[in-house]
Amino acid sequence: MTATHSAPPQTAKQGWAEGLTVFAAVMLMIAGILDITRGIMAIAEDDVFVSTPNYVFEFDLTSWGWIHLILGAVAVLVSLGLFSEQTWARVSGVAIAALVIIANFLSLPYYPVWSVVLIAISALIIWALCVRRGPSPVD
DSSP states (O other): OOOOOOOOOOOHHHHHHHHHHHHHHHHHHHHHHHHHHHHHHHHTTOTTSOOOSSOTTOOOHHHHHHHHHHHHHHHHHHHHHHHTTOHHHHHHHHHHHHHHHHHHHHTTTTSHHHHHHHHHHHHHHHHHHHSOOSOOTTO
8 A cells, every 4th residue: 555645735925936936037037138139249249348437347248248148057057946846045046146236337338228127137136036935934
């Protein structure tokens, strides 16, 4: 005689938390890929970027390109960990999203509209990853 064990029923809160983790993973993957392409454009010194004189955080466009390329690559790797629901990926995802916000804020004059879009996306990623995950004490 074999005993079958069924998983306990999932609560609505757990469903939302898992859905938000998947949302964060997808958005971090998208933000990472977009940051990689932005980095490649900046390294190639594409004409898409605005030339801003007298900016306090002025770096060479190639430097910003490498910063965005590396952040994007790490974001893609962390998003893969989020798909497998790894705890290290949740913590790293918040950290990478915060670094993406900082990098986009500092490079705001070079590509203003897109920087604001990525700041908003990264803020949503942080929010989704910080939502409580797992059963509540009352369950």
